[in-house]
Amino acid sequence: MATLFIRHRVADYAKWRKVYNDFDTERRGMGVSRHGVYTLDGNPNDVTVYHEFASMEAAKAFAGNPRLKEVMQTAGVQDAPDIWFTNKD
Known part of the structure; x- marks a missing residue:
């Protein structure tokens, strides 16, 4: 199994979250089997997803x-995200 992590800053978390949620069916069609969203304590506009x-x-x-x-x-991601790929042992 492979896991992709993405950390990015967004202009408005509520707007970003709506777009993220609306993309769920399409995301699953692109091979995503599980996912999760995390925000930095004290700054919800700093988002990490897997x-x-x-x-x-x-x-x-x-x-x-x-x-x-x-x-x-469309979701308001600012700057280039940090992206890394991992394998689960």
Whole structure:
């Protein structure tokens, strides 16, 4: 199993969360099997999310999908996100 982590700053957490939630069906169709959202204590606009996938190839395809970048822009993501890929032992 592969897990993708993304940390980014957003302009408005409530707006970002609505777009994130609305993207759920499409996200699952792109291979996400589980996901979670975390916000920095004291700053909800500093968001870290994780997405789990069956394979590293699926995780990398998701991260590189132009649709994801479009949704992130709509959601108000500021600056380039920090992205890292992990394998679960």
